[in-house]
Amino acid sequence: MIRDLFTKNKKKQAITIPSADAKNDVPEGLMTKCPECKEIILTKDLMKTAKVCPKCDHHFKMTAWERVECLFDKDTFESMDDHLKTENPLNFPSYTEKVESDAEKTGLNEAVLTGIGKIGGNEVAVAIMDSHFRMGSMGSVVGEKITRAVEKATEKGIPVLIFSASGGARMQEGVLSLMQMAKTSVALKRHADNGLLFISVMTYPTTGGVSASFASVGDINIAEPKALIGFAGRRVIEQTVREKLPEDFQTAEFLMEHGQVDAVIHRCEMTEALAKLIELHVKGGK
Amino acid sequence: MSKSLAFEEPIVKLREKINELEEFTSANDVDLSDEIGKLKTRLSNLETEIYSNMEPWDRVQVARHPARPTTKDYIAELFEDFMELHGDRTFGDDAAIVGGIGFFETKPVTVIGHQRGKDTKENVKRNFGMPHPEGYRKALRLMKQAEKFGRPIICFIDTKGAYPGKAAEERGQSEAIARNLVEMAGLKVPVVSIVIGEGGSGGALALGVANHIHMLEHSTYSVISPEGAASILWKDSSLSKQAAEAMKITAPHLKEMKIIDEIIPEVLGGAHRDPKAQALQIREVLRASLDTFREMDEGGIIDDRYKKFRKIGVFSE
Numbered sequence: 001m002i003r004d005l006f007t008k009n010k011k012k013q014a015i016t017i018p019s020a021d022a023k024n025d026v027p028e029g030l031m032t033k034c035p036e037c038k039e040i041i042l043t044k045d046l047m048k049t050a051k052v053c054p055k056c057d058h059h060f061k062m063t064a065w066e067r068v069e070c071l072f073d074k075d076t077f078e079s080m081d082d083h084l085k086t087e088n089p090l091n092f093p094s095y096t097e098k099v100e101s102d103a104e105k106t107g108l109n110e111a112v113l114t115g116i117g118k119i120g121g122n123e124v125a126v127a128i129m130d131s132h133f134r135m136g137s138m139g140s141v142v143g144e145k146i147t148r149a150v151e152k153a154t155e156k157g158i159p160v161l162i163f164s165a166s167g168g169a170r171m172q173e174g175v176l177s178l179m180q181m182a183k184t185s186v187a188l189k190r191h192a193d194n195g196l197l198f199i200s201v202m203t204y205p206t207t208g209g210v211s212a213s214f215a216s217v218g219d220i221n222i223a224e225p226k227a228l229i230g231f232a233g234r235r236v237i238e239q240t241v242r243e244k245l246p247e248d249f250q251t252a253e254f255l256m257e258h259g260q261v262d263a264v265i266h267r268c269e270m271t272e273a274l275a276k277l278i279e280l281h282v283k284g285g286k
Numbered sequence: 287m288s289k290s291l292a293f294e295e296p297i298v299k300l301r302e303k304i305n306e307l308e309e310f311t312s313a314n315d316v317d318l319s320d321e322i323g324k325l326k327t328r329l330s331n332l333e334t335e336i337y338s339n340m341e342p343w344d345r346v347q348v349a350r351h352p353a354r355p356t357t358k359d360y361i362a363e364l365f366e367d368f369m370e371l372h373g374d375r376t377f378g379d380d381a382a383i384v385g386g387i388g389f390f391e392t393k394p395v396t397v398i399g400h401q402r403g404k405d406t407k408e409n410v411k412r413n414f415g416m417p418h419p420e421g422y423r424k425a426l427r428l429m430k431q432a433e434k435f436g437r438p439i440i441c442f443i444d445t446k447g448a449y450p451g452k453a454a455e456e457r458g459q460s461e462a463i464a465r466n467l468v469e470m471a472g473l474k475v476p477v478v479s480i481v482i483g484e485g486g487s488g489g490a491l492a493l494g495v496a497n498h499i500h501m502l503e504h505s506t507y508s509v510i511s512p513e514g515a516a517s518i519l520w521k522d523s524s525l526s527k528q529a530a531e532a533m534k535i536t537a538p539h540l541k542e543m544k545i546i547d548e549i550i551p552e553v554l555g556g557a558h559r560d561p562k563a564q565a566l567q568i569r570e571v572l573r574a575s576l577d578t579f580r581e582m583d584e585g586g587i588i589d590d591r592y593k594k595f596r597k598i599g600v601f602s603e
Contacts, residue, residue: 083603084601084602084603085601085602085603086601087600087601087602089543089600090532090533090534092519092532140599140600140601141599141601143599144599144601147596169487169509169510171509171510171515171518171519172519173509173600174508174509174533174534174535175507175508175509175533175534175535175539175540175543175545176543176545176598176599176600177509178487178488178491178507178508178509179491179545179595179598179599180598180599181464181467181488181491182467182471182491182494182495182595182598183595183596183598183599185464185467185468185470185471185495185595186471186495186591186592186595186596187596188468188471189468189469189471189472190471190592192468193472208488209487209488209509211460211464212448212459212460212463212464212488213463213464213467213488214464215460215464216458216460216461216464216465217461217464217465217467217468229460230455230460231448231450231454231455231459231460231463231488232448232450232451232454232455232459233450236450237450237451237452237455240449240450240451241451241452243452245452249452249455250455258456258457258458259458260458260460260461
C-alpha cells in the first residue's frame with residue numbers, strides 16, 4: 001500500500017513538470033494566456049475587462065453572446081431568426097457536418113447572431129458575427145439573417161449596428177455566398193434611404209467579401225484596435241506585388257491613417273461611444 | 287486560326303487531316319473529294335458533339351481565351367456614337383474599366399465594363415482587367431451621371447477580380463466595391479449586366495447589382511477562381527478542374543440557382559470564333575431586356591432590383 005502511494009506520487013510529479021510544449025499551452029478554461037504579451041490571466045478576470053488583456057490591451061476574439069453581454073442594457077436583447085438552417089447547395093462533402101459541429105460548439109445557428117435590443121435606452125437592431133463559427137464566413141443564412149435584421153430596423157425606423165468578424169464569403173456555397181454581399185447591400189440602401197443610421201464596427205478579422213460589402217459602408221465606420229481589416233489576404237498581396245508589406249498593413253490603425261474608418265475605439269469604451277452616437281442621431285435631439 | 291484549347295484537340299487533328307488531303311489533291315491531281323466530303327461531315331458532327339458537351343473546365347478555358355471579345359469589341363459592334371469618358375475625379379483613370387455614353391439603337395445609354403488586354407502590352411496597360419478602387423469609383427461616377435440624365439446602364443463583366451495589391455488596399459478597395467453595391471441598389475434607371483468572360487468575385491459584382499443579369503453561354507461567375515478554390519478547399523491548386531465543377535460557376539448553373547436571367551447562346555466553339563455574330567446575339571437579348579423597363583417608373587425599377595437580390599440564397603426555416 002505504502003509503496004503504491006509512493007509510485008503514484010512519482011508519476012504525478014512527472015506530469016506536473018511542464019515540458020517546453022506545455023509552457024506555451026495553458027489549460028483551457030480557468031486561465032487564459034495573452035497571445036501578444038504571454039501574460040497569464042484568470043479567465044473570469046478577462047471577462048471583467050471585456051476580454052481585453054489588462055497588460056498589453058490585446059483584444060481577444062469575442063463570441064457573439066459575449067458581445068451581447070457587454071453591449072446592451074440589461075435584459076433588453078432578443079435574438080431573431082435562430083431557426084434558419086444552412087443547406088448544402090453545392091453538395092460539398094462534409095459541409096453539413098462542419099456547420100452542425102460549429103453550431104454545437106457556439107450555440108448559434110450560423111456565423112451571425114441578430115436581434116433587437118436597447119443601448120443607452122435606445123432601441124437598435126444588431127447583427128453580431130462570430131468568427132468561431134466557420135471563420136465567420138458569409139453564406140446564405142448569414143446573408144439572410146443580416147438582411148432580415150436590416151429590414152426589421154427599416155420597418156421599426158431604428159438604427160442598425162453590424163459587428164463584423166469574418167474571413168469573407170463562404171466558399172462552400174459558391175456564388176450564392178457572393179450574392180449575399182448584394183442582398184445585404186440592397187437592404188442597407190433601403191434603410192439608408194429612410195434616413196436611418198447604420199454603424200459598422202469592424203473587429204478582428206474583417207476581410208474579403210464582408211469587408212467589400214456592408215462592413216465598409218457604415219454612416220460611421222468604427223474599428224477595434226489592431227483589428228485585421230482588408231480586401232485581399234496579406235499572402236496574396238505579397239505574391240502579387242513581390243514586396244514585403246509593412247507590419248501594420250491592414251490593421252485598424254492603417255485604415256484610419258488611409259481614411260477608411262472614422263475612429264478606432266477601445267473595446268472598453270465601445271458601448272459608451274455607440275450609445276453616444278445613437279443618441280446623437282435621435283430625431284429632434286435631446 | 288486562333289489558339290486552340292486542349293478539349294478541342296480532336297477537332298484540330300481532323301481539320302489538319304482534311305487540309306493535308308486537300309493539299310495532296312491539288313498537288314497530285316487525284317480526286318479525293320469523296321473522302322474529303324466524308325471527313326468534313328465527320329468534322330461538323332465532331333464539332334457539334336464536342337462544343338455542345340463542354341465540361342465546366344472547358345468553359346473556363348473558353349472564357350479566358352486570349353482572343354475572346356472584350357468590352358471594347360462589343361461596344362464597337364453594339365453602340366453608335368460611343369464616346370469614352372475617363373477618370374474618377376479623385377485619384378486617376380483606371381484603364382481596367384472603360385465607360386462612356388452612346389446610342390443603343392435610338393436610345394442614349396451609359397456603357398461600363400471591365401477591360402482586359404489581348405496581348406501582353408495591352409494587358410500591362412489594362413492591368414489584366416483587374417481594377418483598382420479608382421476604376422470602381424469611375425464606374426459609379428458614370429452610373430450617377432446616367433441616373434441624372436435618365437439613361438439606362440449597361441455593364442459588361444469580364445474580370446478575374448479586383449486587383450489584390452498594396453496601393454489598392456491603401457485607397458480602399460473594399461470600400462470602393464461596397465459603395466458600388468449599395469449605390470447600384472438605389473439607381474433610378476434600369477441596369478443590365480452581362481457577363482462576357484470571367485466574373486470573378488466582388489470585383490465583378492461591383493458592376494453587377496443589376497435589374498437583369500445575363501451570361502454568355504461559356505462565361506463564368508464565381509466567388510473565387512477554380513485555382514483559388516482548389517487551394518483553399520483542398521490545399522492543392524492542381525485540382526482546379528475539379529473545383530470548376532464543384533463550385534458551379536457556369537451559366538447553366540447560375541440560371542438553375544436563379545441568379546441570372548438569360549443565357550446568351552455563343553457561336554459554335556465560343557465568341558472568339560465570330561465576334562460580330564456574337565454581338566448580334568447580345569443585341570437581341572439587350573433590346574428585350576431594356577424593353578421590359580420602358581413602362582416602369584423609378585420606384586418600380588428600384589423595387590424590381592431589390593426583389594431580384596432579396597430572394598437569392600438557399601436555406602431552410
